[in-house]
Amino acid sequence: MLESQHLGIQHRLRSLSTSDADELAMFQSSKNRSYTKLASGAFHVNYIEVNLDDVQVFTETLNVGARIQAAPASHYLPFAAIVSEGTQGNFYGCPLPDKPFIQATGGEWDIQVSNRMQYVCSAFNRERLYTNYYNLTGREFPQEWLSSRVTNTSRQALARYSHGIQRILILVRLQPTILIYPSITKLLSDAAFNLLMGTLLPTLELSEDLAPFSKRTRGTRKAIEFISEHAHQVPTVPELCEVAALSERSLQYGFKELLGVTPIKYLRIVRLNGAHRDLSTCLEKGVPRVVDVALKWGFLELGRFAKEYAEFYNELPSETLRHKKW
CATH class of the missing domain: 1.10.10.60 (Homeodomain-like)
Incomplete structure (x- = not known):
């Protein structure tokens, strides 16, 4: 289980609005992150996460260009979609297309953006994700999904993923008490899994070989x-x-x-x-x-x-x- 599985809504729904990069990194201590502000102007971040036992869904909005470095715990497998318009930069050395889908699953990763960025993410318990995928398909979890990269998927699937994760976050923020019911927690966790599968499966047909760094x-x-x-x-x-x-x-x-x-x-x-x-x-x-x-x-x-x-x-x-x- 993810480490944020606790009794109590305060551990299921967490949020932070801050201009302090170190406070933000400490708030996400299990993600082992550091933030470097890259652009002039007041720095501000809004962060919201919902913990659903086998998956954590979260969103983060940065108002100016920044660099994020991370080395998440090995039991996390994070998958993200940038939802802000016109965000420019690169992820792990690869240029960002508009509204990309990102696998942050290869251990350490970094992202640099030169302007505003908002993303949504689902971070799954590795073993639970492997088991669910095997039960669904009868196959082992693809190695292609275990490298940090910007990856190709269908635009429709990516839109469903982005909107679906955002809807989960909005629903819980509006009605946080629903998380005291295990049936609802499981329902939302299953929904996040289905959204991810709908986004990942097309990548097997569209995937390109990961070129080594120059x-x-x-x-x-x-x-x-x-x-x-x-x-x-x-x-x-x-x-x-x-x-x-x-x-x-x-x-x-x-x-x-x-x-x-x-x-x-x-x-x-x-x-x-x-x-x-x-x-x-x-x-x-x-x-x-x-x-x-x-x-x-x-x-x-x-x-x-x-x-x-x-x-x-x-x-x-x-x-x-x-x-x-x-």
């Missing part, structure tokens, strides 16, 4: 992960080229393809995210000074740091500090 994509992804871990050390372009095993030109192209920005721009964005996190959360050593946080993240020109921070977060560093969570 050398440039592999190298760029290595550089992106290196920045995530070492942004406070302000790595140089030559150092990133060494990590990626790419020339500067290839690295520039790779970052433009995957993130829409240059390596230096992305490094600065990650450092701004780090400074914001330190300014907005409690530190053990008490109240930090803005100058200390700026220097920790490699911002030597404090006036420029304050200006760029204000443009990115719509408030000065000192204002973030005043709103600090204790």
Whole structure:
């Protein structure tokens, strides 16, 4: 069973509206997620989930461009559909078509979007999904469905999946007390399974071989992960080229393809995210000074740091500090 199977409606229906990326990640702790804001402007996310024992259905809306990294627990098999119009970006190195169907089933995954995104998702208990599929078809669960990728399905099936998952979420939000009845929980769980099967089965006819990453994509992804871990050390372009095993030109192209920005721009964005996190959360050593946080993240020109921070977060560093969570 999924870990959210508990007695009580408060554990069956959970929601969060926040501008704090770390609070959002903690709220979804079992999904092992991290969020990096990529675009200027106030960041805000709305998240709603419904736990139905063998499946968790949820939706998330991000108002600005962001990068999400995740390493969900192995007993989850998540399948998602982006429902927002015109969302641009890529999933696990693959460009996003309009309103795609996504398998996030291969372990670690990441998605980058440059503008607003809303998606719906159903995350199934792996063993229960395998059993239900075998009982339905007499066959083992296809390996093609166990890799993180953007996949092809019929437009009609995808529309039914997106609308069906949204209807489950709306129904439970309007009438949360229905979840105290095991018969209703099972009914909704079965409905989610049927919606998923209706979407997955056409992929067996439409599926394309999953092409390996190009050398440039592999190298760029290595550089992106290196920045995530070492942004406070302000790595140089030559150092990133060494990590990626790419020339500067290839690295520039790779970052433009995957993130829409240059390596230096992305490094600065990650450092701004780090400074914001330190300014907005409690530190053990008490109240930090803005100058200390700026220097920790490699911002030597404090006036420029304050200006760029204000443009990115719509408030000065000192204002973030005043709103600090204790």
